[in-house]
Amino acid sequence: MEKDLNEFIHRARNGDHQAFAVLMQRHEKLIYRILENMVGNPVDTQDVFQETFLRVFRRLDSFRFQSQFSTWVVRTAINTAIDFRRQKKWRRFFRLDDNENPYDPADVALTSAELPDHQAEQNEFWRLVNREVAKLPAQQNAAFVLRHYEGYKIREIADILQVSDGTVKNALFRAAQKLKKQLTPGFASSHRIR
Amino acid sequence: MKECPKIHLLQEALYGETSDADLARLHAHLEVCQACRDEWESQRQLVQRLVERPERTPNPQVLRLLRQSVLGRLQHRAPRASGQIFSFLNPSPALQLGFVVLLVAFGFILGRQGTSLPASSSGLNDLDALITASRAVQAQNSFIDPYLAGVERISYNPESGQIDIHYNTISDIALRGSLQDASIRLLLQKTLIETQNSAVRMDAIKAVHQIAEQEQSLDSDLLGTLGRLLFEESNPGVRLLILRVLKTLPLSEAVREMLTRIVLQEKNTALRIEAFDILTRDAQNNPETNQLLQAAQADSSSYISFRSKQLLQANTI
Ligand SMILES: [Zn+2]
Numbered sequence: 001m002e003k004d005l006n007e008f009i010h011r012a013r014n015g016d017h018q019a020f021a022v023l024m025q026r027h028e029k030l031i032y033r034i035l036e037n038m039v040g041n042p043v044d045t046q047d048v049f050q051e052t053f054l055r056v057f058r059r060l061d062s063f064r065f066q067s068q069f070s071t072w073v074v075r076t077a078i079n080t081a082i083d084f085r086r087q088k089k090w091r092r093f094f095r096l097d098d099n100e101n102p103y104d105p106a107d108v109a110l111t112s113a114e115l116p117d118h119q120a121e122q123n124e125f126w127r128l129v130n131r132e133v134a135k136l137p138a139q140q141n142a143a144f145v146l147r148h149y150e151g152y153k154i155r156e157i158a159d160i161l162q163v164s165d166g167t168v169k170n171a172l173f174r175a176a177q178k179l180k181k182q183l184t185p186g187f188a189s190s191h192r193i194r
Numbered sequence: 195m196k197e198c199p200k201i202h203l204l205q206e207a208l209y210g211e212t213s214d215a216d217l218a219r220l221h222a223h224l225e226v227c228q229a230c231r232d233e234w235e236s237q238r239q240l241v242q243r244l245v246e247r248p249e250r251t252p253n254p255q256v257l258r259l260l261r262q263s264v265l266g267r268l269q270h271r272a273p274r275a276s277g278q279i280f281s282f283l284n285p286s287p288a289l290q291l292g293f294v295v296l297l298v299a300f301g302f303i304l305g306r307q308g309t310s311l312p313a314s315s316s317g318l319n320d321l322d323a324l325i326t327a328s329r330a331v332q333a334q335n336s337f338i339d340p341y342l343a344g345v346e347r348i349s350y351n352p353e354s355g356q357i358d359i360h361y362n363t364i365s366d367i368a369l370r371g372s373l374q375d376a377s378i379r380l381l382l383q384k385t386l387i388e389t390q391n392s393a394v395r396m397d398a399i400k401a402v403h404q405i406a407e408q409e410q411s412l413d414s415d416l417l418g419t420l421g422r423l424l425f426e427e428s429n430p431g432v433r434l435l436i437l438r439v440l441k442t443l444p445l446s447e448a449v450r451e452m453l454t455r456i457v458l459q460e461k462n463t464a465l466r467i468e469a470f471d472i473l474t475r476d477a478q479n480n481p482e483t484n485q486l487l488q489a490a491q492a493d494s495s496s497y498i499s500f501r502s503k504q505l506l507q508a509n510t511i
Contacts, residue, residue: 017265024261032252032260043425046260053264126247147209148244154209169209173201176208176237183240 005069013060024053027070030150031077037145038081040134048084052077067159074146075160082138132182133175140175143168198230208237255415259422263387345385348397350404357401359385373405379416386419392429399435406442414448421452430462437468445476454486463495470498474505484509 011019456469490502
């Protein structure tokens with residue numbers, strides 16, 4: 001699989017957009033999910049998603065085939081999301097962007113699958129989780145999403161974020177500390193409901 | 195509050211690979227340290243709970259649109275040597291470059307010259323290529339590279355029911371088809387996504403409005419594009435026009451959601467009022483809208499807050 005991927009990478013490097021479309025197709029779901037949990041609302045997610053793949057394409061030449069291609073794409077996505085979050089912070093600072101809430105729970109309903117009514121309360125809880133996760137500092141946010149939502153190993157996350165294993169573990173620990181503080185009431189009550 | 199110096203034991207055990215010896219040390223510490231015991235318990239609970247999180251699956255249609263849009267933007271930015279555009283006229287270097295000159299018909303008729311293009315034997319694949327990739331369309335003695343040329347104007351003739359998509363090529367070239375034509379719809383959608391020109395976006399939305407009026411429905415792709423534009427667009431006129439399109443549609447779940455978001459979050463009062471009116475046209479005896487009405491009572495527009503109260507009262511009687 002990785003091998004025939006290489007074929008597409010080579011072709012895309014030579015400007016073959018159809019080959020690049022195949023590469024996109026292979027990674028788009030993963031990238032969208034990751035970005036959704038880093039960026040927050042779907043409109044921004046879709047912008048960052050596009051920017052990610054434009055960067056991937058422009059930088060294909062710098063991919064050295066030493067790591068997995070998907071690792072490289074995920075890294076690009078995360079860096080793009082981090083850049084975006086930084087810009088957004090500045091924009092908000094200068095009031096160019098008066099959207100105070102980086103993550104609107106109402107947005108979730110637009111993109112995620114509908115849940116049956118009896119799950120509404122559960123749904124509410126997960127919306128809260130999503131919102132709080134998107135509010136985490138960038139590195140903690142990325143580590144958290146990769147570990148808990150996408151099931152990456154610590155070493156793989158360290159590779160993607162280009163930090164040490166210890167830093168990843170620490171980020172995960174800090175993220176969990178913050179989250180449980182934010183979620184405590186909802187966390188306790190909806191835990192009991194089950 | 196100072197943190198316990200042994201906190202790294204927890205980090206390792208929760209997120210790393212711990213040896214039995216490390217675990218033994220951790221448990222020994224947990225026996226004597228309340229703070230770490232609490233932290234350990236709560237983090238483990240959180241991690242366990244996360245496993246139950248319902249998966250959020252990205253909408254495949256959204257992904258497809260995004261892919262098309264990225265490919266379109268690549269096309270725009272692809273570096274081109276000067277004069278290369280004209281190499282379309284010479285098929286062999288064009289082929290080498292990966293560009294395929296093709297004849298597209300799909301019921302399109304060439305605009306000004308009035309000559310029809312020969313029907314192509316290939317089906318939707320070609321159209322997909324026209325929409326997503328870099329293929330030029332041959333039209334008499336001219337070519338349209340959809341990405342280099344771009345749409346200049348879209349016009350709809352209500353008498354003939356035909357729509358013309360004019361490209362800003364040197365000679366006036368238009369693709370003509372009917373609104374029922376799937377390929378025309380795709381081109382409208384593509385124009386909505388790509389064009390920088392808000393007047394052209396308005397033209398395209400007007401054409402979509404025609405479709406919505408004729409069919410009382412829109413396929414989810416087009417609706418999704420309108421939805422995205424409704425929130426991304428900076429030109430309020432374009433946004434108002436999108437609301438007018440939504441107005442002609444039945445209040446499906448998706449339409450309702452877009453409108454609700456406008457009513458609750460939009461700063462522009464005119465847009466809020468428009469969305470509010472559409473949403474509440476069947477508000478009487480419809481308990482579903484009560485929640486919205488509750489929230490809208492606090493709206494800064496006196497019209498919206500007054501109407502909300504009025505409708506709520508009517509509903510409770
Ligand atoms: Zn301790």
